[in-house]
Amino acid sequence: xxxxxxxxxxxxxxxxxxxxxxxxxxxxxxxxxxxxxxLKKTSSHTNSENxxxxxxxxxxxxxxxxxxxxxxxxxxxxxxxxxxxxxLEAQKEETGTHIEKISGDAQYDFLENFKLHNYDYFxxxxxxxxxxxxxxxxxxxxxxxxxxxxxxxxxxxxxNNRRIAGQFLETSRDIQLQQEDxxxxxxxxxxxxxxxxxxxxxxxHAERDLKIKQNL
Numbered sequence: 526x527x528x529x530x531x532x533x534x535x536x537x538x539x540x541x542x543x544x545x546x547x548x549x550x551x552x553x554x555x556x557x558x559x560x561x562x563x564l565k566k567t568s569s570h571t572n573s574e575n576x577x578x579x580x581x582x583x584x585x586x587x588x589x590x591x592x593x594x595x596x597x598x599x600x601x602x603x604x605x606x607x608x609x610x611x612x613l614e615a616q617k618e619e620t621g622t623h624i625e626k627i628s629g630d631a632q633y634d635f636l637e638n639f640k641l642h643n644y645d646y647f648x649x650x651x652x653x654x655x656x657x658x659x660x661x662x663x664x665x666x667x668x669x670x671x672x673x674x675x676x677x678x679x680x681x682x683x684x685n686n687r688r689i690a691g692q693f694l695e696t697s698r699d700i701q702l703q704q705e706d707x708x709x710x711x712x713x714x715x716x717x718x719x720x721x722x723x724x725x726x727x728x729x730h731a732e733r734d735l736k737i738k739q740n741l
Contacts, residue, residue: 602724609731610712620657623665633667635674651698658701662741703734
């Protein structure tokens, strides 16, 4: 006896319905997985290339920086000395302007006529140098200048005290001359030709002298 397993005509059978649905899903998942892995590989490769390119750029910049500045410590010392030189020049101009104003009143410009006993020659030759450092150290304040005048006049009454006053004036003069005649002059005349060691040595001297003047 024949049993009919399908009444549908042979030509009307849909081949898609014959596919195993589970197998179809697995194939789709496999395709998506492969596509995802390919994207990750491509992205990873691209990132790797970008990273390598960035590292190369940084290395090139570093090499260019080293090439343009082969002695960074020397350049730092030179730049600091340049700034110190500009500051000293500006202070020199400012001091000249203030001293000119103070000179209009002999009461306050006491160093013009003030003389220590046995220090006449010293005072005559260094009075302008003393004005620059002493008046600027007192911020050109007339009350402080008068107070210093009274102190020096009292010290000038006794030999022991006179020596103290003389030492004070000599020390003040030496500090100012050190900055004007040595530090500033060296910066102006030899800065661009100094070696690394000489530049660092001059910088140490300049910073030390500035500190001494500040403490005066």
